[in-house]
Each structure stands twice: as structure tokens, then as C-alpha cells.
Amino acid sequence: MTSKTPSTPSISPRDWLSTAKVLSEALPYMRRYAGRTVVVKYGGHAMGDERLAALFAADMVLLKQVGIHPVVVHGGGPQIGEMLKKLQIQSEFIDGLRVTDKATVEVVEMVLAGAINKQIVSAIQAAGGQAVGLCGKDGNLIQARKLEHRQKTDSNIEKVLDLGFVGEPMKVNTEVLRVFNDTKFIPVIAPVGIGEDGQTYNINADTAAGAIAGALNASRLLMLTDVSGVLDKDKKLIDELTLADVDRLIREGTISGGMIPKVETCVQAVEGGVDAAVILDGRGEHAVLLEIFTEHGAGTLIRRG
Ligand SMILES: Nc1ncnc2c1ncn2[C@@H]1O[C@H](COP(=O)(O)OP(=O)(O)O)[C@@H](O)[C@H]1O
Numbered sequence: 430m431t432s433k434t435p436s437t438p439s440i441s442p443r444d445w446l447s448t449a450k451v452l453s454e455a456l457p458y459m460r461r462y463a464g465r466t467v468v469v470k471y472g473g474h475a476m477g478d479e480r481l482a483a484l485f486a487a488d489m490v491l492l493k494q495v496g497i498h499p500v501v502v503h504g505g506g507p508q509i510g511e512m513l514k515k516l517q518i519q520s521e522f523i524d525g526l527r528v529t530d531k532a533t534v535e536v537v538e539m540v541l542a543g544a545i546n547k548q549i550v551s552a553i554q555a556a557g558g559q560a561v562g563l564c565g566k567d568g569n570l571i572q573a574r575k576l577e578h579r580q581k582t583d584s585n586i587e588k589v590l591d592l593g594f595v596g597e598p599m600k601v602n603t604e605v606l607r608v609f610n611d612t613k614f615i616p617v618i619a620p621v622g623i624g625e626d627g628q629t630y631n632i633n634a635d636t637a638a639g640a641i642a643g644a645l646n647a648s649r650l651l652m653l654t655d656v657s658g659v660l661d662k663d664k665k666l667i668d669e670l671t672l673a674d675v676d677r678l679i680r681e682g683t684i685s686g687g688m689i690p691k692v693e694t695c696v697q698a699v700e701g702g703v704d705a706a707v708i709l710d711g712r713g714e715h716a717v718l719l720e721i722f723t724e725h726g727a728g729t730l731i732r733r734g
């Protein structure tokens with residue numbers, strides 16, 4: 430019988446030492462977050478690449494393994510767009526929200542609660558964890574009503590727009606999520622809400638994640654997007670923002686487009702009881718681990734100040 434000696438890794442003792450240092454530096458953060466909830470909004474753009482998706486899933490497994498309660502809320506805007514195109518259904522956005530008619534809401538539910546939700550569940554399980562996929566209908570998790578979308582005209586008059594079956598979360602049934610805390614299962618949530626009459630609503634994934642994080646009094650709300658965080662007018666990353674800064678940057682026009690609902694969601698989440706919200710680049714490897722377990726973090730932190 431022959432025995433094999435493990436092959437010598439090609440990293441130097443110095444590299445070993447720096448790896449050990451990183452691990453030991455993570456310890457205070459592991460202690461700080463143990464038993465706490467971290468809600469992670471995983472956007473459709475951030476999940477494009479298969480390798481990154483596997484790394485994201487592994488990060489969720491690691492959080493759970495060290496005693497943190499990760500809750501994944503995912504989007505899938507680009508994937509819904511592709512399916513609508515295949516089915517030759519026209520789609521339009523107003524202020525970052527998809528105008529959603531009856532045919533569209535059926536496709537939204539199919540893509541989000543069906544395909545994407547199960548892909549993320551499978552990726553977490555392939556990474557050695559266990560996950561349960563849910564949408565806002567399961568256990569009345571996200572009770573919603575039709576959104577009355579208010580838009581300001583140039584003359585500063587407010588008008589209410591009808592976006593069809595776009596929902597706004599009214600109540601989050603946290604009981605459904607808390608049952609996972611004492612189990613090995615990571616909840617993965619599609620942002621599809623249910624109305625009082627059983628109507629299906631399409632909810633923007635940032636909004637859904639914010640509502641869930643607020644209701645759970647989460648320690649952190651992490652918003653994974655496709656920029657490094659909130660950028661100042663010179664396009665430099667802003668490390669930290671207080672609620673007052675956010676107001677000013679929107680008024681000055683430094684924060685615009687899709688970043689407005691994102692920061693507004695973060696502000697609402699912080700006002701609603703989340704310790705802090707972070708907007709960070711989901712395209713970077715292990716973005717979540719860097720944010721949670723290192724001193725510097727990885728994106729823009731929004732807190733009361
Ligand atoms: N100050 C800002 N800092 C960073 N991004 C900004 C800013 N203002 C506007 N944006 C835009 O917001 C986008 C992120 O919002 P969005 O596309 O809705 O993200 P997601 O699809 O991940 O939800 C960025 O790609 C950028 O184009």
C-alpha cells in the first residue's frame with residue numbers, strides 16, 4: 430500500500446502568516462455579529478457571473494456557520510427583462526420601477542419565485558449549506574398593497590402614477606423568518622408580495638429587503654449592486670454617510686437615478702431599527718465577507734450619525 434503526502438502548497442510562510450492574521454482579525458467581528466441578523470439584497474446585476482454567484486453562496490454559508498443569521502432577498506430585474514423579451518411583452522420603467530400589468534406580474538413571479546430563487550438555493554447547497562426558498566406570499570411573509578407612486582412635475586406639483594401591480598410592503602410576518610434562526614437553513618426570499626385579496630404584487634427588491642431588515646431589526650442591511658458604493662461628485666467612493674448627508678446629496682443631484690431609491694431604502698431601514706445599511710459592489714469577490722469581517726468594510730455605510 431502506498432500513502433500520499435499532501436502536496437506542498439505553493440504559498441510562502443509569509444502568506445500563511447498574513448492569512449492567519451486576517452482570520453484572527455475577523456474574530457471580534459464574528460463575536461459582534463453572532464446571533465444577529467444580516468439582510469443581504471442580492472441584485473440581478475450582481476448575480477450575472479456563475480463564479481461570483483458561487484462565491485456569494487459560500488459567503489452566506491460562512492456567515493451561517495459562524496452563528497450569524499443571514500437572510501437573502503434577491504432581485505432579478507435583467508432576468509425578468511430577458512423573459513419578457515422572449516415572450517414579446519413590452520416593458521417600461523418609471524423612476525426605476527417596472528410598470529407591471531397582469532401578464533407581466535405572472536412573468537415576474539415565474540422568474541423571481543421560480544427560476545432565480547431556486548438557483549440561489551441550489552448555489553448555497555452546492556457551497557455546503559442548506560437553504561429554503563420563499564416568496565412574500567409564503568406564510569404571508571410580505572403583505573403588500575398597490576403602490577401609489579408619487580412623482581413631482583417640473584412645476585413641483587405632485588401627481589400619482591398607476592404602475593399596475595407594483596406593490597409596497599405593508600407588513601412583514603417576521604415569525605416566518607425567525608423560525609430559521611435555530612436551524613441550519615438560510616432563507617432566500619423573492620420580492621413578490623401578497624395583497625389582502627390574494628393579489629400578487631411585484632415589489633422592487635431593494636424596497637423588499639429594506640422592509641424585511643427593518644422588521645427584523647437587523648444588524649446590517651447589505652445592498653449588493655454594480656458600483657463600489659455611493660460616489661461623490663468627483664466619482665470617489667464615500668465611506669460613510671449620515672441621514673442628513675443623504676438628504677443633501679440628493680438635493681445637490683450627486684445621488685441620482687437608481688441610487689435614489691437605494692439610499693432612501695437604506696435611510697428608511699436605519700430609521701426603522703436597522704443598526705446600519707451598506708451599499709457595496711456585488712461584483713467584487715467576497716464583498717460580503719470584507720464588509721462584515723474587516724475594519725474598513727467595502728462600500729458606503731449609512732447610519733444615524
Ligand atoms: N452618487 C452615486 N453613486 C453611485 N451610483 C450612482 C450615484 N448616482 C446615481 N448612481 C447610479 O445608480 C446605479 C445603481 O442603481 P441601480 O442600477 O438601480 O442598481 P441595482 O440594479 O443594483 O438595484 C449605479 O450603477 C449608478 O449608475
Ligand SMILES: CC(=O)N[C@@H](CCC(=O)OP(=O)(O)O)C(=O)O
Nearest residue numbers: 472473504505506526527633634
Ligand atoms: C417593481 C419592480 O421594478 N420590481 C422589480 C423586481 C426585481 C428587482 O428589483 O430586481 P433588481 O434588484 O435586480 O433590480 C422588477 O420588476 O424588475
